[in-house]
Amino acid sequence: MITRILPQLWRQFCSRVVTNIFPAAHMPPSLTEALSDPSSPPNPPVPVGGRFRGRLHYDRSKCIGCRLCVKVCPANATDYQAAEKKIVIHNDRCCFCAQCTEICPVKCLTMSETYMISSYARKETIVTDSGPLSAEPKA
Amino acid sequence: MATTYTIPVGPVHVGLKEPVTAWLELDGERIVSARVRPGAIHRGIEFMARERNPIQVIYLSERICGICSFSHVLCFIRAIEDLASLSVPVRAQYIRTLVLELERIHSHLLWAGVACYTIGFDSAFHLGMQMRERVMDVLELLSGNRVNYGVATFGGVRWDVTPELAKAVRETIRYYRREFAPFREIVMEDPVAQARMRNVGVLTRDDAVRYSATGPTARASGLRVDIRQSSPYEAYADIPVEPIVPQDYFDTARGDVLDRFAVRVLEVYQALDIMEKVLDGLPEGPFLAEPNLNKVLASLKKAEGTGWGIIEAPRGDDTHIVRLKGGEDNVCWWKVRAPTYANAVSWPVMFQGNELADAPLIINSIDPCISCMERMMVTDGSNAGIVTKEDLLKRCRQKTFDLKAGKFPGGFNGFKGETKR
Ligand code: SF4
Ligand code: SF4
Numbered sequence: 001m002i003t004r005i006l007p008q009l010w011r012q013f014c015s016r017v018v019t020n021i022f023p024a025a026h027m028p029p030s031l032t033e034a035l036s037d038p039s040s041p042p043n044p045p046v047p048v049g050g051r052f053r054g055r056l057h058y059d060r061s062k063c064i065g066c067r068l069c070v071k072v073c074p075a076n077a078t079d080y081q082a083a084e085k086k087i088v089i090h091n092d093r094c095c096f097c098a099q100c101t102e103i104c105p106v107k108c109l110t111m112s113e114t115y116m117i118s119s120y121a122r123k124e125t126i127v128t129d130s131g132p133l134s135a136e137p138k139a
Numbered sequence: 140m141a142t143t144y145t146i147p148v149g150p151v152h153v154g155l156k157e158p159v160t161a162w163l164e165l166d167g168e169r170i171v172s173a174r175v176r177p178g179a180i181h182r183g184i185e186f187m188a189r190e191r192n193p194i195q196v197i198y199l200s201e202r203i204c205g206i207c208s209f210s211h212v213l214c215f216i217r218a219i220e221d222l223a224s225l226s227v228p229v230r231a232q233y234i235r236t237l238v239l240e241l242e243r244i245h246s247h248l249l250w251a252g253v254a255c256y257t258i259g260f261d262s263a264f265h266l267g268m269q270m271r272e273r274v275m276d277v278l279e280l281l282s283g284n285r286v287n288y289g290v291a292t293f294g295g296v297r298w299d300v301t302p303e304l305a306k307a308v309r310e311t312i313r314y315y316r317r318e319f320a321p322f323r324e325i326v327m328e329d330p331v332a333q334a335r336m337r338n339v340g341v342l343t344r345d346d347a348v349r350y351s352a353t354g355p356t357a358r359a360s361g362l363r364v365d366i367r368q369s370s371p372y373e374a375y376a377d378i379p380v381e382p383i384v385p386q387d388y389f390d391t392a393r394g395d396v397l398d399r400f401a402v403r404v405l406e407v408y409q410a411l412d413i414m415e416k417v418l419d420g421l422p423e424g425p426f427l428a429e430p431n432l433n434k435v436l437a438s439l440k441k442a443e444g445t446g447w448g449i450i451e452a453p454r455g456d457d458t459h460i461v462r463l464k465g466g467e468d469n470v471c472w473w474k475v476r477a478p479t480y481a482n483a484v485s486w487p488v489m490f491q492g493n494e495l496a497d498a499p500l501i502i503n504s505i506d507p508c509i510s511c512m513e514r515m516m517v518t519d520g521s522n523a524g525i526v527t528k529e530d531l532l533k534r535c536r537q538k539t540f541d542l543k544a545g546k547f548p549g550g551f552n553g554f555k556g557e558t559k560r
Binding site: 004005007008009050051052053068071072073074075095096097098099102103111 | 191192194195196197198199202262266279280281282283284287289297298321324325328329432433436
């Protein structure tokens with residue numbers, strides 16, 4: 001089947017890359033140094049868009065503490081704080097189903113486009129307040 | 140003197156994607172008999188469902204399988220809709236069908252690629268994976284996610300098919316009509332690939348009936364079975380589906396791995412046709428019967444009864460049975476029967492008379508999903524007792540200390556002298 005596969009190989013050779021480009025062409029000797037070096041910024045990740053569901057955005061001031069989001073969260077990622085009548089969201093548990101954003105009566109929960117949410121400190125993955133919606137920085 | 144010996148393939152094996160053990164009895168390189176032993180990846184999802192309300196369980200059912208996640212979701216949702224008599228708008232039914240077929244393409248392409256990889260045909264594997272990207276992109280456009288789409292909900296779907304999306308799907312259909320033929324020819328007409336797959340892992344028509352094979356595994360053995368035809372659901376009532384069997388396309392149905400390959404490849408073309416018909420016939424109207432989740436939850440709390448959902452997943456029949464009790468928020472019980480459970484029973488028959496080197500190919504040929512299949516564990520109760528998370532942590536640490544101190548479990552005392560540094 002060499003006749004079948006050769007045209008394919010030739011096309012692969014000439015066409016653009018299919019997958020996302022790696023942040024760097026080669027593994028640098030020190031990854032942390034290379035990432036913080038401003039002279040050679042890494043290849044940016046592909047932009048997200050449309051219906052992408054990223055880290056939750058929570059407008060704490062708008063929340064009325066109705067606890068509906070806690071009721072539908074499949075991963076028990078939303079935690080109700082009885083003292084303040086507000087919630088916090090554990091992003092490390094969240095499965096990004098967006099169910100809470102649908103049920104929230106005041107729409108203070110939205111899915112942002114941030115997806116780089118891993119962290120060494122567990123506390124950093126907890127969303128307590130991201131402010132009003134317009135202040136959200138895009139990832 | 141007996142010359143047979145027994146070796147295990149799995150649970151951890153380079154040729155397998157998921158843990159299952161096949162104990163093969165060999166005479167030289169030839170497999171005389173086989174015993175399949177699952178049990179390495181039971182997760183207890185049904186137990187978790189009993190602490191959740193039906194809306195939460197949608198997302199739990201999505202995680203039964205990473206590949207046919209939408210099939211499981213839809214099956215669960217149909218079971219709940221069955222017991223609570225919820226109606227679904229026609230547009231939603233069409234969108235569900237569209238996602239089901241997109242998922243079928245994604246699953247079959249993945250399987251075809253992996254099958255090539257299992258026989259060592261890596262260039263075809265990469266070609267398959269490259270083509271699969273396209274359908275993943277469309278699914279991401281539709282749902283915002285590449286694998287767990289979260290599209291369906293009770294009484295409809297959560298996101299509509301916009302005109303731009305319909306355009307993207309149509310473009311994808313054109314792409315596959317154009318690009319899929321070279322892949323099919325490269326694999327199916329290659330003499331080496333044919334030699335590796337022809338007459339390997341044969342499941343005869345009678346055996347397929349006797350061991351209740353389902354889905355593409357059964358169809359490759361020549362059985363005309365397809366739930367989309369025999370008991371149509373969603374938009375399949377409007378779009379006729381003919382089961383794809385090898386005897387219609389080739390001279391006869393042999394029931395070997397090459398036939399399973401051919402059935403799946405032809406089903407990709409069938410899925411493209413169905414998707415086109417769905418887009419052509421997509422009716423106008425609402426796509427969600429009741430957008431207010433509180434009302435849905437309240438009505439499900441009142442609902443009582445047992446509901447069934449049976450659909451044709453990419454690997455075969457998927458069945459969910461759910462029970463809700465009136466006045467209770469949570470799911471009372473839930474039973475899942477994934478297609479692999481039916482197909483795995485035929486493994487020992489397929490193994491007989493084949494060579495050891497074909498064992499991973501035969502295991503992969505039914506497109507097994509072991510974690511979907513393992514729904515319960517049976518013990519003899521002799522070691523009954525509950526081990527808490529803290530206990531497990533303590534035992535785990537103790538074991539590490541023991542290993543560090545040179546105490547090995549099970550009588551193994553380490554490598555004396557030679558490898559110790
Ligand atoms: S997105 Fe889903 S998992 Fe995450 S907090 Fe909301 S409901 Fe919970
Ligand atoms: S549903 Fe909205 S308003 Fe209610 S507790 Fe959750 S975030 Fe607050």
